[in-house]
Amino acid sequence: MGGFWFRWRRPLITVLAVAVLAVSFSYTAEVRGRVVALSNLVSTVVSPASSSLTYIGRQANVAVSTVGQLFTLQRQNRELKQKLLLYQSMKLELSEVLATNGRLRGLLGLQKRLAGWKLTPASIIGRNPNNWFSTVTIDRGTSSGVRSGMAVIVPQGVVGRVIAASSSSATVMLILDPNSGVGAMDTRSQAAGVLLGQNPITGQLKFQLFSHRPNLSPGDAIVTSGFSQYYPKGLLLGQVTKVAHVQFGLTEVATVQPSVDFNSLQTVMVVLSHPAGTSTPPIYGGGRS
């Protein structure tokens, strides 16, 4: 007897399994309360582990897909940042035009002149290895129309000017550089002078004034005077923080805080061309063209 079961065990187990499955299929083909409840119980028991694994899987999926999209996102982000900068600049220019409309020749004429400005965005790809000089390298060169002497700006104000350009990159001397000198004027008193770069570590600029009693006070906005061959008139440079008499009180020197945060500088605009004799009004303080 035992020999029979042992001999036919595999076919018997197969038949039994098929029978159990057939019964199970026929019973659970339709919704049965107890079966669903059992399933639910199992689900409840394993739900912490299940949800943990799902979370890990989702995160892994997100990570993998993020890595896959990284380069696309990076490119899109760069493009969007450049567009944003451009739009901010345009918005700023527009608001400046509106604010100075009463003092200038009229909104329409000024808008036309501002529309004539040709700017190109560029990213900063390197800084000067020497801390005593403040120059940066941008990723646009002569192939993009960038030439030596062109002004470099951001919506917050003047960054510097191009001092050398190759086909694919250019070197920009920041206004912080000890060799930098920008023709500047106070928007309130119209006092003119030269804004000199100092030690870049201080992050401050020195405003050497031409006149004897220039009537400068802290808080005044300093803009480009247009006397320089490089910078168009009316671009914001910074704000006066301190005024001091030097050289036996013959001249005045002011300390100016640049309007641009040079530490967070990543994208800039190179002024390729602007209509001759025109200017942008300063961001605050008012200016005259």
Add this chain to the structure above:
Amino acid sequence: MWQFRPFTWVLLYVFGILIQTALLPQIFPIGYVPNVVLSVTVLIALFETPGRGMAAGFIGGMMQDVWAGRMLGLDALTFALLGWAVGYLQTKIARDPVFVPGLVAGLSQVVVVPFQWILLNVAGYHLPWLTFVKPLPVWILFSMFFTPGLGGVLGFRSRRELDGRRSLSM
């Protein structure tokens, strides 16, 4: 051995200046970016003769000068002298992979900054002394940690040590 070849030095300096101009400005504010060329010069010169240390320093300094595009020779002179000094010093002191490179690099910063201040003043850049030395603590600390770290990664050894190993293996 690769570490003694001038071509290796050039590669190290290129790598160092790239870090200094592209990576470190993301971390340090403007004017406070530490000098990696100094660390590389100290590392090379610590395992070289004074003459070769000076040559290495000159190459690194000149590369930085060319990269900076201003006052060509400022760093070449500074680092050539530094390379010579460190090369001379290493014959007089015991050498270990951590403390000596760190201390020598920190000390080098203390010496290099006033030296460059004098050179810049001679050249007509009258920069205020107090603001000039303001970032010095940051640079000293950076050099003291970065130089031994870089030395550990590069695995520089002295000629004597390498010759000893070679004779043992033979």
